[in-house]
Amino acid sequence: MRKYRILAILLLLVMIFVPYFTVIIFHGEKDTVPHTSDPEKNKIFDMDITLYRAKTDKVETVKCYDYICAVVSGEMQANYNAEALKAQTVAAFTYLINKMNYVLENPDSDIGHKGAYVCDDYTHCKAYLEKQDALKKWGDEWYEKYYPNIESAVTESLGKIITYQGSPINAVFHAISNGQTCSAAEVWGTDVPYLQSVECSADKTANDYETTVSFTHDQFSDILYDELGVVLPNDYTEWLGEIKLCDSKMVNEITIAGTVYSGTLIRQMFSLRSSTFDMSITDKDVIFTVRGYGHGVGMSQYGANEMAKKGKTYDQILTYFYTGTKIEDYKI
């Protein structure tokens, strides 16, 4: 009887652990950071990065190579062209160095990370999708097919940095522009010499370039009331006033029932994909037609992929979107 019980326990253990080890073996969860023939590059791959994990409220130390792979898989579609993935790698690394320098130079300042250089919250720093989470999110087939693309893009390009007049830039990016990128001055009110508007008409070919969002009159007026305490007049034909656009076509100001709002505020309140939109009101609905996805500043990821498909290299892509910048080797 006892023999059978031991056998049953052993069988149970095998059933539990065999799939576990299979996952580890086949998906390489037991990582080692790859090394190249360039010792300087290897030092960067192995650099320790402090990362604040929002969910656990803890700071972890991860290798730079692993951090960048997780950011690229969280931020860009893995089936994008290799040169676009490299451009994303260099943008992510430049962002990291910028933050790291800030934290090291200002040890007493609190940027909400418990002293870590970066966090894993995409609304605060960058999206962060570790291997095992990518596998869960993408499924086996997609993971096996595309995850190696991320690793090879990171292996090839990690160590390069985007600089403006010798300093690492704030390498912001977005998913799809409205047909041209927006300047930092238009979106955030501060001029940044390397964040100017550039043409990106290829973005108009994205499947989800244009999206439509509708609200009933009640939903629309409830949101304005809840967010800002605004009470709209009963006659809906009095609601929509003038819409003023920026040079790059995003909404600068929109007048609703006599009050002027920024396009960015309306985007936030109605969860629009971008601040480039038309608004129309029928006798039933308020309809937003939105173009592009994201804040519109810096590199357009879709645009980067289109340029890569046409043969542009990652450094050509980056210096196109970030005006007057250079791609240099980072020195530890």
Ligand SMILES: [Zn+2]
């Ligand atoms: Zn953060």
